[in-house]
Amino acid sequence: MDLEELVPGVLLPGFAGPVVPEWLRAELERGLGGVCLFAGNVDAADPDGTAVLAAAIRAVRPSTLVAADEEGGVVTRLEGREGSTLPSPAQLGLVAPDVAERVGVVLAERVRRAGIDLVLAPSADVNDNPDNPVIGARSFGADPHEVATRVAATVRGIRSRRGVAACVKHWPGHGDTDVDSHRGLPTIPAATAARHAEPFEAAIAAGVPAVMTAHIVVPEWGAEPVTVNPDAIARLRAAGFDGVVVTDAVDMAAIAATYGIGGGAARALAAGADLVCLGNPELGGIDAAAQYAEVVDAIVAAVHDGHLAPERLREAHDRVARLAAGTSAARSSAPADVSVEVDPADARAIEIALAAASDPSAVAGLARIVRVVDARGGATQAAATRAVPVADALRGLAGGGNGSATAHGLTAVVADRPSAVQLGVLADAQAAGECIVVNVGAVPGGFDAAVVQLGADSVFSAGIVRAWAAKGGR
Template sequence: MSDELTRLANSVLWPGFLGTEAPEWLLAELRDGLAGVVYFGQNISDGMPELSAALREANPGALIGIDEEGGSVTRLESATGSTLPGAAQLGAVDDIEASRATGAELARRARAAGVDVVLGPVADVNTDPRNPVIGVRSFGADAALVARHAVATVDGIQSGGVSACVKHFPGHGDTHLDSHHALPVITLDTSVIEDVHLEPFRAVVAAGVDAVMTAHIVVPAWGEKPATLNPVVLGKLRAMGFDGVIITDALDMAAIRESVGIGGGAVQALAAGADLLCIGNPTNPGSAALPDQDERDFLAARETIVAALRDGTLPRERVEQARDRVRALAAKLQAATPTAAAPYDAAAIVRRALRVVGEADAAASALAVVDARRRSTLAVDSAAGYVAEALAGDGFRVRLDVERASDAERDAALDAASAAGGRVVLLVDRPEVEPAQRALIDQVAGRDAGAVVVNVGLPVRGELPLPFIDAAAASRVSAEVVRELLIR
């Protein structure tokens, strides 16, 4: 009986793992019915097709997912930076065909790596400019714009024989907390949530999206539990007519790990109506992560589910329903015939998305880049060096942790940039909501009126004391296109 329950629990679990080769424990679980795996940056190498083939040899029906959005969020290109436009750039261009083509190209790249589920696009309406976790991952702050581009991107992805998983239901766009580190509470009137934040999800459900990911956020009017664990919230998704796979955001994120725990979260998520439990990125605990954190997190979820099935606190019928949805998706993907992706020019889309204010594009012979972006988060590699590297080219660049830097450290970085020759470029990502970034802009303006600000975060709504370029993504292709604009 325990073996049967173990296989049932495995059929709804979707762990991440450490390393670029499949560990033996993972292969053994795949042979014992594990639903599949999720790839993160630590899994990426030149051997992705071979890795995916090894996983499917262990379980031919395995779903292999990846957290790949383009723009500021990439796993496939985590070492060098994304060469796809991000959602905010696509929203700025507001060209449905560009979003559809980007989805198709994303699917082509995923299939080449042996991946068949893309955790994207983001369908959150980013209505809070302080948002530390969504921001430029969203198509914008207008529900109708987000809805039409989410639908187009889903269409592009799924026409490529890959499942899209829109996220983060019921909408993570109006929060100023990161659920990787805390449990955000959404205090909006529920009519605003229904009219604004749920609208893109209604649109993608109507368009036939294969999967939807939950958010670890609390809407007090709908109960005290976060959406991932809340049957009221997940019931709203089913009431929209969605009968696909509900995938949880990672259960090892602090919002769940440090409240009910991974095991408790797994049981509660299934009971609430989730189908596939993402155990996610085993580096989520940060410095506390152990060498076998991947297996530990997986077993914490699996063993708790088996115990709940055995004592009847988790109905077996509910887990079997979830398993059947997951298997149906796997069967659909195995039978899929992808449409061939058309020729694609990411740089052309990014150029259309740039917003240039003032004499930002005045010709320069060289650039001296001061990288003052915020520190990286678990969701977004905000401070990735490839952005400054691509922007500076062979020129000077320096990283400045502006939130922690002393006055002397700031002065030394700016002095070095000025002495390097060329035009000083201040690289930022939150110039209107991070006081330290704005203060640095003012300081540079007082020293060098010829400097330029390159903002890879949400577009500037007001004015800055220097010319600036809103690029709307911390990606390699964005940096390369901006450099082309600045260097003549």
């Protein structure tokens, strides 16, 4: 195979809409490695639409990987319009690891039935920075060992469904940052990377076939972000991982602002990455075809000018091809004999754990809400879905939620982290009358108030809110 013909096989682009565009069809015919689906590719009115779309992709190239961010909680593509019905990692961090494994099975079966074979989950980040603007409830918690047990359990659950591969992220750990790599370039010291290593080590030991890099700088490893840093990726290989190294999206500011999307993709491959995620074309009106062409041109140029060694490109291509062939072969023999619903006993265990972590007075106060204030400004922490089901559920309890606190009613302040803006909104609400915080971020959250701990803004969490309010408390 000509070197330039290898380039499509190491790329994971997105595209707009629920049908395969012509440019993507042409690249599939050229050997495209994978396609990443986002919420805009999912037809909410057609439960089978995503599976039909995936089948249309594979009708052109059967061994193409079809990937999606489907973490549960605040990050979902399949349920992006309304919010996830799966528990979040933060919620699973409050219960036994075997619950995480069973939820991993449910997650894997859901994506399998939707035609997805590479699920970009779970997050192995240790969220020990309350000000983290991008991880929060996407993490199983702040204790590396507890996170590790649940990451390994989730990987085992996903691996139990033949034809579905997990991709653990964001190596070497995005949990102790106060910068969102979508918008800037975070930095962590090597000591933090070492402290956060256990969950990734547990995932590798559990057989995870793919690891996603974080766009963060570890100064002791060099000045470049991990994704484009050969010394960093060599450390991942030295840790025993020989699977597919997937980049986080190269359209994120942490990469694109310095290297450009094409330049970042070429540098990532040269550094040791195998599959380059281009990003979400739904954001900012991106021309997905033009973006893809820019990346291809940059990689081809890097091969010709010697910045990307031919053997490195071939190695990356072969790793992706092996993963795709393995999922393709297993997919055809996977029986559809597993539920796609969370076990009621597991859901109840999570509800009990959330109640135990909450202030009883705040839970009881759900029945007296007359006003709802979303301190997040309407955006979720992960920015992966526009749905805000908890806030909507609270407004329903408050009869619209536009009133003011009274002697008999109170304000519910929805928050996901103790940022200056959110704490300011809370202070204003406290000054105006009685209020509670409904925390949809990491638990416990760090709020100086009576708190209802939910651990995600999701349909799953909204159901718990309604149940507690109906009972006048837990």
